[in-house]
Every structure is written in structure tokens, then in C-alpha cells.
Amino acid sequence: MKPIVVLLILFSFRSNVLGQKAESTESTNTIISYWDEQRKGTNHFNQIPSEQWFDAAKKANIKFVRLVFEKWDGEQRDFILGDADDYQGIVKGDFQKLLYFLDYANELNIKVVITPISLPGDRWIQSNNDQKDGCLWLNWDYRQQAVNYWKDLASRLRGHPAIVGYNLVNEPHPESYYKKHDFWKKDLTDWYQTVKGSPGDLNLFNRQIVQAIRSVDSEMPIIIESGLYSTPWAFDYLEPLEDDKIIYSFHMYEPYTFITKSLNKDRYSYPGSIPIDGLEEPFELSKDGLTNFLKPINEWTTKNKIPANRIWVGEFGCDRSLKGAESYLADLISIFNENNWHWSFYSYREDDDWEAMDYELGKQKVHYTYWEYQEAETMHLHYDDIYNRVTDSFWEIFQGEFK
Secondary structure, eight states, X not given: OOOHHHHHTTHHHHHHHHHHHHHHHHHHTOGGGGXXXXXXXXXXXXXXXXHHHHHHHHHTTOOEEEEOOTTSOOSSSBTTTBOTTXXXXXXXXXXXXXXXXXXXXXXXXXXXEEOOSOBTTXXXXXXXXXXXXXXXXXXXXXXXXXXXXXHHHHHHHTTOTTXXXXXXXXXXXXXXXXXXOOSSSOOHHHHHHTTTTSTTOHHHHHHHHHHHHHTTOSSSOEEEEOHHHHXXXXXXXXXXXXXXXXXXXXXXOOSHHHHOHHHHTTOOOSSEEEOOTTOSSOEEESHHHHHHHTHHHHHHHHHHTOOGGGEEEEEEOOOTXXXXXXXXXXXXXXXXXXXXXXXXXXXXXXXXXXOTTOGGGTTSOOOHHHHXXXXXXXXXXXXXXXXXXXXXXXXXXXXXXXX
């Protein structure tokens, strides 16, 4: 990658071009039409944004990326936000860095959904000394800061030709701050009545942030995730908005005890079954079992007359080393495709010392040079060296979908 200082020199020129593109894009009034046909893509949670990553995605024919930027080095504590404890405005240098890579994605015809995992009063736990930050869901002052942040961000990104959506926040979980921790107990509708109208009201949060964005951008599709870390079951209390440019999203990492190696401990394989605390019967690890788990989505769309092309599986995946991981992933993709839902898997070539969901690496242990490159923060420069060593990759499960 070119030195970032050199890259940023290009911004004044690119900004002028962006202004022209923004006017053209807005006038066509067709951004939401991007979502009319099924979209398949990936997540970018990398620490270091690089041209090499986007080049590799382009080569793999990945045309759609859910982009998270909180791990990027910023001028202040929190990238773009400045300080999630006291938001005062967009950090200009950070924004220019984001803009550069949005422009680069656009040059490659890769579309992007902007996805914060931190908001004012809701700093991402991994950026907060592994401590939860629930101020946004407990204090109205932070709600106003979050409104201001999204309004500022949307006004600056308005009309960028690479962007096809704003994902309001990654995996909202106000439930965890209001004594709702039981994932499997289906009582979310009743629970919601106890927080309705409070800062912990996710539906109210959605309406307020959408209203703020719409005050500066009437056309950009907006993605709303369900509560309790974007579980399908939280669709039970999710309220659709009176806005025809909304995409509704959930994540799929269930059963979590199966997909997580440290919890699975080689006890469970796919297909099979797994006991779940709170369920009378074991969870059936099969396509039928997964289909049944996702029924709340179908029930919700039918009830609210939401078309399938307004549903997006924002994240899904499992540890690549698990027995039957390939079949689990293939069955999930099959279910998503049969429902005509958009999807973006987790994750493509992540550079965060965590390779559990890098499916190009297959089931084998990574070569020792992988860790050397990670430590040196040069992983993006050595993709070919790493992936050409793999002999048991099951990347074709995904590669076959990107046509």
C-alpha cells in the first residue's frame, strides 16, 4: 500500500470529483434499487485498511462489503468519533482516510455498507478495556450525541457512489442493560414493554436515528438490526418503519456453543444435535434445524408484508476447524438463497490475529509466517504467500456464490 501520507494528498482532488458524483447519484433516485436483487458479500473488520485487501476482494469477485472502521488508527481515541464519551464532531483526518478507501472501492466497483460498531455512549467493548459501555441505552444525553453523529456522518457521505447503505449500529443489545440476558427464552415481546419509551427502547432509537439521517439524506438505504446482538428471535419486537428505503438485518452464529471452538471442545459436529440450556429438546444440527431457528424472520416478514429483498444476513460464520463446518456453512447459504435474503459472511482475510473464520485457510493450522506477518502488521502485503500454502481450503463454498 502507498504510504498513507501520500494517499491523503489526493483528497482535495477526489473531494471535488465526489461532489460531482454525489449530485449525479442523488438525482437518479435509485440507490434502493441496488437491493432489489439478492446481494452476496463479506465483512471487513480489519485493523489496517489497504488497497491490497480491496484488490484481493475484486479478484475473488466480491462486489459488496460491510465495512467497519473502528479498528483503524485515528487522530484521537475513537476513529472518526473522536471520543465516544463526549462526541464533539467528525474528526476530519479520520474522515479523509475513510473517504480514500471508499473512493478506491468505487474504482473497483465494490459497493459498501457503512457500519459503526461504536456510537457515542456505546464504545465497542474491545476498544473499552473489555468493559461494556451501556450509556447510550441508559442516558438520553448520549442519544442526542448519537443523533448528531449520524447526522454529521450522513451529511458528509451523502451521495458517495460506493455506498449503498448505512447500518445504524452493529449488534445492538440494550436488553443486556435491562436485566434481559436469557437468549433462548422467548419472552422478548413482554420484556420490551418494560423499556418502551426509555433510552433502552431500540425501536425508538431506530426512529430517531433514521429521522436524523433523513434530514440530510432522503435516498440512502438504512439498515436496522434486531436486538439482543441481532438475533433472529428479537424480530419479535422489532417494529418496521414507514420508510420504503429500510433493510432489516440479523446475524447468524447459532448454536453458539457449536460454532465456537472454545465452547464446542470437539464435542459436537454437523450434522448432529446439541443440548441447549433453556430448551427442552436438543437443538437439531441440520438444515431443518437451522431453517426452524430462522422461522421468526419469515413470520415477521409475512406479518408486516416486508419483501424478502429487504432482509439481510449481515454476518454469519463458524470456526473453520469444527467437524462439519463446511456443511454448516453450505446449508446456511442454501437457506439464505432459498429465501432470497442478502448475505455477507464473516470474514474475508481479517488481519486481527484471529483466523478462526478465514475459510480460505481450510482446517489446517496456519504456517508460522502468518503470525509473523500479523505481528509486523504486514499481512495485507503477503496474501499470496499465506494462501498459496493451503492444501485443504473449502473457500469454494463461498467462491461459487460470487459469480
